[in-house]
Amino acid sequence: MSEVNLRKVVKLFEGGVQAVRGIDLEIADHEFCVLVGPSGCGKSTTLRMIAGLEEVSEGEIWIGGTMVNDIPPKDRDIAMVFQNYALYPHMTVFENMAFGLKLRHFPKDEIKRRVDRAASILSIGELLDRKPKALSGGQRQRVAMGRAIVRDPKVFLFDEPLSNLDAKLRVQMRTEIKKVHQAVKTTTIYVTHDQVEAMTLADRVVVMNHGVIEQVGPPNELYHHPATIFVAGFIGSPAMNFIPARLVNAAGALTIQLGQGLSVPVPADRTARYAPHASKKLLFGIRPEHLTETTRTDKQNLAPITVDLDVIEPMGMETLVHFRIEGTPVCARVDPAAGAQAGAPMRLAAHMDQMHLIDADTGRVL
Amino acid sequence: MAPDGSARAIATPAPLRPARSPGVSSLERLARRRSTIAFVMTVPLILVIAGLVAWPAAYAMYLSTLNRRMTASVGFDNYMFMIESETFWMVAWQSCFFAITAVLLKALIGFWLAHMLHNLPVRGQRKWRGMLLVPWVIPPALSTLGWWWMFDPSYSSINWIINVFGFPDVPWLGHPWWARIAVIMVNVWYGAPFFMIMYLAALKSVPEQLYEAAAIDGATSSQKLFYVTLPMMQNIISITVLFSLIVTFANYDIVRVLTNGGPRDTTHLFATYAAQVGILSGHLPRGAAVSLFMLPVLAVAAFFILRGVTRRTREMM
Known part of the structure; x- marks a missing residue:
């Protein structure tokens, strides 16, 4: 029983800054939940409130069936991994990992057993006698995780743990974290601003913006069915294209008018859903990977459009092409063999099953 | 651009030690060494310390071996007197x-x-x-x-x-x-x-x-x-x-x-x-x-x- 519940949680800083504006969140036992969002969205503050490092201004936080608002961090049975590792520089790796157990008066042989087990999970057995200064960034990160594991807490909290590592190590440590979670199965709350980390690690992703939760869901749901324009733009790289559009009802068939002479048909199964919004200011949203060369024939519902390419970015396994529709910059992902050339026109296909229509005024995906 | 039209490296890495060339005298080489420059730049500090610390300290040591009228050396007699x-x-x-x-x-x-x-x-x-x-x-x-x-x-x-x-x-x-x-x-x-x-x-x-x-x-x-x-x-x-x-x-x-x-x-x-x-x-x-x-x-x-x-x-x- 180590689920975490947040009920109408608010954080008000001195000077009236409202960092978190009444969020509700239920995190199940053993779940790996990732809070993601741009800096200043309140995700770290939320995590620090769960840890007990920040007071909760309003609302309730429950861990394992206990309301913890007034319980100090040490009695919440949580462990935290910090962005800068926060290892004690004067202690060896062993002492760093054993510190929490020592303060809780664990017997010496039990401490040794737990540290050795955590060290073997993280393969840092040979570093136990070193001081943090003598470790690389990745090794320090492992020690910080080891310090959390030995405690065997109800909840792991990770505060942007990979931000200080280089790109290659980040990918490697991401896998390690996932492996550790599979091994110890502790409920985990993980904060990051990197949507790739969020997508790869999470059972469920919580997207936050301006102190509120925009959407909660499994990674694939967020990718395929974003609820708001913010989530649609935040999840996925390169980001989704948003093109101002109008719905036109021509002889019973609904089309999306993207500009002078450029229109794409609305898929038949969505006509009824979109029809009532015909008079609104709309945005046509489509991911670069759903704007491809026309030669792919395995997909249904391809709408051809012809564009003049501005810039070509070959990435090896794919090529990104940039162009403009009525002044709006748009990016598409095409096959390197498709022969895209800057300055030349190219015929692309929009995968209409993957499109989104967004109400420009409310930001909601229709 | 080089005369032949090819791009040239902007800077060629300098050798770690200057090669011995007949045009550079050994004195010049000495002056160019980092340790020499460092020494020259700390000379004012060395002089201040020598003048305000080393010299008075050395003089005190010398003084402590003299007799009361400071006319003759008495060795360690002053120290011995104190110890007793x-x-x-x-x-x-x-x-x-x-x-x-x-x-x-x-x-x-x-x-x-x-x-x-x-x-x-x-x-x-x-x-x-x-x-x-x-x-x-x-x-x-x-x-x-x-x-x-x-x-x-x-x-x-x-x-x-x-x-x-x-x-x-x-x-x-x-x-x-x-x-x-x-x-x-x-x-x-x-x-x-x-x-x-x-x-x-x-x-x-x-x-x-x-x-x-x-x-x-x-x-x-x-x-x-x-x-x-x-x-x-x-x-x-x-x-x-x-x-x-x-x-x-x-x-x-x-x-x-x-x-x-x-x-x-x-x-x-x-x-x-x-x-x-x-x-x-x-x-x-x-x-x-x-x-x-x-x-x-x-x-x-x-x-x-x-x-x-x-x-x-x-x-x-």
Whole structure:
């Protein structure tokens, strides 16, 4: 029983800054939940409130069936991994990992057993006698995780743990974290601003913006069915294209008018859903990977459009092409063999099953 | 672009050591070496130290081997005379007692003050920091005069306060032990702000996340102090204690103004005793010998303290 519940949680800083504006969140036992969002969205503050490092201004936080608002961090049975590792520089790796157990008066042989087990999970057995200064960034990160594991807490909290590592190590440590979670199965709350980390690690992703939760869901749901324009733009790289559009009802068939002479048909199964919004200011949203060369024939519902390419970015396994529709910059992902050339026109296909229509005024995906 | 139209590297990496070319004289090569440049640039400092430290020290050593009229060498006679003198051993004991007690008290009070200041809201902190630094800014000879008046047997304001609480007068400067306590009190009053400001800087440099990690690890406030704050401040504490130990051991002005070494030479320190023997009694070589006794004591303390600092710096920083 180590689920975490947040009920109408608010954080008000001195000077009236409202960092978190009444969020509700239920995190199940053993779940790996990732809070993601741009800096200043309140995700770290939320995590620090769960840890007990920040007071909760309003609302309730429950861990394992206990309301913890007034319980100090040490009695919440949580462990935290910090962005800068926060290892004690004067202690060896062993002492760093054993510190929490020592303060809780664990017997010496039990401490040794737990540290050795955590060290073997993280393969840092040979570093136990070193001081943090003598470790690389990745090794320090492992020690910080080891310090959390030995405690065997109800909840792991990770505060942007990979931000200080280089790109290659980040990918490697991401896998390690996932492996550790599979091994110890502790409920985990993980904060990051990197949507790739969020997508790869999470059972469920919580997207936050301006102190509120925009959407909660499994990674694939967020990718395929974003609820708001913010989530649609935040999840996925390169980001989704948003093109101002109008719905036109021509002889019973609904089309999306993207500009002078450029229109794409609305898929038949969505006509009824979109029809009532015909008079609104709309945005046509489509991911670069759903704007491809026309030669792919395995997909249904391809709408051809012809564009003049501005810039070509070959990435090896794919090529990104940039162009403009009525002044709006748009990016598409095409096959390197498709022969895209800057300055030349190219015929692309929009995968209409993957499109989104967004109400420009409310930001909601229709 | 090179003449043939091909792009040329913007900079070619310079060889680590300049190759020996016949056009460069060995003198020129010497002048170009980094170590030579470094030496030349530190020459002014070396001259200042030589003029203000090395020469007076060497002269004092030479002086200590002369007779009273400074006309002939007497070898180590001045030192031997001191070692056989009872007063000298009392001065040595009082110097150690004074320095160790005062430095300990300054360190404790400074640490306590620094902690109080550190935990004050930022806006109030500057005001209090400024006020608490006042004792350290006033010239000690001047502030000691104030203390001398407060300890005065006839109009002592401290005794007046003690009387209010029903205790009898204390002969502050007339009794050996009270006089020893009085000079230590004034020295602590004067020196504690220095410890406070050093410790405050050290406290501010401890990353907040270490305390947060300790809080989650289950540390109470006293455990945070012993397991995080103190180990993180150890180097600053060591260096401050060493510096203060040297300055306190060699103190002159407070004792000179407050007790002038009395009663019965019981509050003399090496410096005041050296001045009394060398200048007031007119035996300059013997005065020099007294002051030189400080050297080995402080050198040993400095060696051990600095060795610890170097080791910790290597391991932690």
